[in-house]
Amino acid sequence: MAYWLFKSEPETWGWDDQVAKGDAGEEWNGVRNYQARNNMRAMAIGDRGFFYHSNKTREIVGVVEVIALSHPDSTTDDPRWDCVDIKAVHPVVTPVSLDQIKAHPELSEMVLVKSSRLSVQPVREHEWNIICALAGIDV
């Protein structure tokens, strides 16, 4: 299983919105960036991801699961863009902030730190484990 990180502005689409969709989940649509799209194309059903709030709070707030493989993005007719569906699995006990991640020596190589603008990004397994520990949740 692979691990990912999904970034969103909570004003646009936040963790609460994701939770409200329940097990039906929702398209992670609106991505117009090739790298982010390619990451979604590489996802498998059952892959896990962190849900990150950008801008104001800047922290990981929950865990999501991929429930549909990459398919056309319903918000555009442009065939270049597609997206996966994800559902909320559970919230974190303690949100993990960007500051914490930057300060942690073993997390300093994270894509979140290195390439802060990429909205869908891979997370290495040991990074996943460290953050789960910080967040107070089981892997």
Added chain:
DNA sequence: GCCAACGTTGGC
């Protein structure tokens, strides 16, 4: 609200 970083677009 500012601005740096970066991706995309389009003219040549």
Added chain:
DNA sequence: GCCAACGTTGGC
């Protein structure tokens, strides 16, 4: 195929 212009993102 290059590169300048432009738009967007996201941290501060």
